[in-house]
Amino acid sequence: MLLIHCPYCDEDLPELEFTYAGEAHIDRPADPASLDDEAWRNYLFIRSNVKGPHYERWRHNHGCARFFNAVRDTVSDRFLTTYRVGEPRPDLESLIGKEGRE
Amino acid sequence: MSKASKINPVRGPVQLEVMEPVARFSLRVGKQGRQQLGQALGLELPERIGMRSSQGGREALCLGPDEWVVLAPEAERETLFTAALEAYAEVPHSLAEISDREITLRLEGERATDLLTIACPRNLELMPPGSGRRTVMGGIQVVLWRDGQDAYRLDVWRSFFDYIHSLLETGNREFAAEAQLESQSA
Numbered sequence: 711m712l713l714i715h716c717p718y719c720d721e722d723l724p725e726l727e728f729t730y731a732g733e734a735h736i737d738r739p740a741d742p743a744s745l746d747d748e749a750w751r752n753y754l755f756i757r758s759n760v761k762g763p764h765y766e767r768w769r770h771n772h773g774c775a776r777f778f779n780a781v782r783d784t785v786s787d788r789f790l791t792t793y794r795v796g797e798p799r800p801d802l803e804s805l806i807g808k809e810g811r812e
Numbered sequence: 813m814s815k816a817s818k819i820n821p822v823r824g825p826v827q828l829e830v831m832e833p834v835a836r837f838s839l840r841v842g843k844q845g846r847q848q849l850g851q852a853l854g855l856e857l858p859e860r861i862g863m864r865s866s867q868g869g870r871e872a873l874c875l876g877p878d879e880w881v882v883l884a885p886e887a888e889r890e891t892l893f894t895a896a897l898e899a900y901a902e903v904p905h906s907l908a909e910i911s912d913r914e915i916t917l918r919l920e921g922e923r924a925t926d927l928l929t930i931a932c933p934r935n936l937e938l939m940p941p942g943s944g945r946r947t948v949m950g951g952i953q954v955v956l957w958r959d960g961q962d963a964y965r966l967d968v969w970r971s972f973f974d975y976i977h978s979l980l981e982t983g984n985r986e987f988a989a990e991a992q993l994e995s996q997s998a
């Protein structure tokens with residue numbers, strides 16, 4: 711079974727306790743009313759659809775119930791890291807470099 | 813043959829007991845208010861997820877960074893409510909009664925941990941006695957309290973209770989059948 715590290719519980723826990731919640735680090739426009747239709751559509755629906763390391767949101771809904779962020783390789787399904795909401799986006803090169811050394 | 817006689821009367825090595833109702837509350841309060849509200853409610857609110865405290869029949873389990881489940885004897889329901897209400901102006905929080913939402917099943921016996929693993933994906937060895945967690949059991953969200961090495965309480969939402977109860981009873985009977993087979997072949 712895939713284990714996911716919850717940054718709030720600080721434990722590696724079974725995937726069954728978690729749900730995926732879409733791409734991470736997408737800011738809601740400060741003034742939606744000022745956007746034209748295309749910009750609003752892009753905010754709502756257009757995602758990067760990455761092949762490889764992807765910044766995404768997860769929720770530990772059957773545990774501590776918190777949302778958090780993760781970097782997961784969409785090809786291998788391997789989690790490179792998870793981190794709390796509000797923390798900066800980790801630098802990909804340092805993550806992959808770290809993986810490579812292990 | 814009557815229907816009842818077809819059911820295997822062997823109960824299995826784990827004792828399963830449906831517990832009496834208790835007063836249950838879902839408590840949400842921020843970091844700043846945690847200690848003060850705990851004092852008002854008369855028991856410590858542990859800071860770490862999975863940690864528990866108890867004081868004079870009341871119990872608290874930390875479920876999330878700002879979330880606890882609080883148990884009390886039914887007779888103390890009003891007392892607890894009033895205490896929280898009085899603290900509200902100083903410590904904003906949410907205390908919602910959920911007494912009727914769940915039914916608690918108690919498991920005790922040498923194979924209690926084995927029995928839970930038929931339906932729970934957690935590694936229960938990482939959950940020491942005296943702690944608790946919200947997790948899943950048979951696909952259903954539950955709160956699991958580990959009271960001892962071989963003793964657990966399981967809070968199950970009312971509408972899922974019969975399903976989880978019968979699932980664990982089935983597993984328990986399988987343990988009994990297994991033991992019977994072993995003794996026959998010995």
Ligand SMILES: [Zn+2]
Nearest residue numbers: 716719770774
């Ligand atoms: Zn968690």
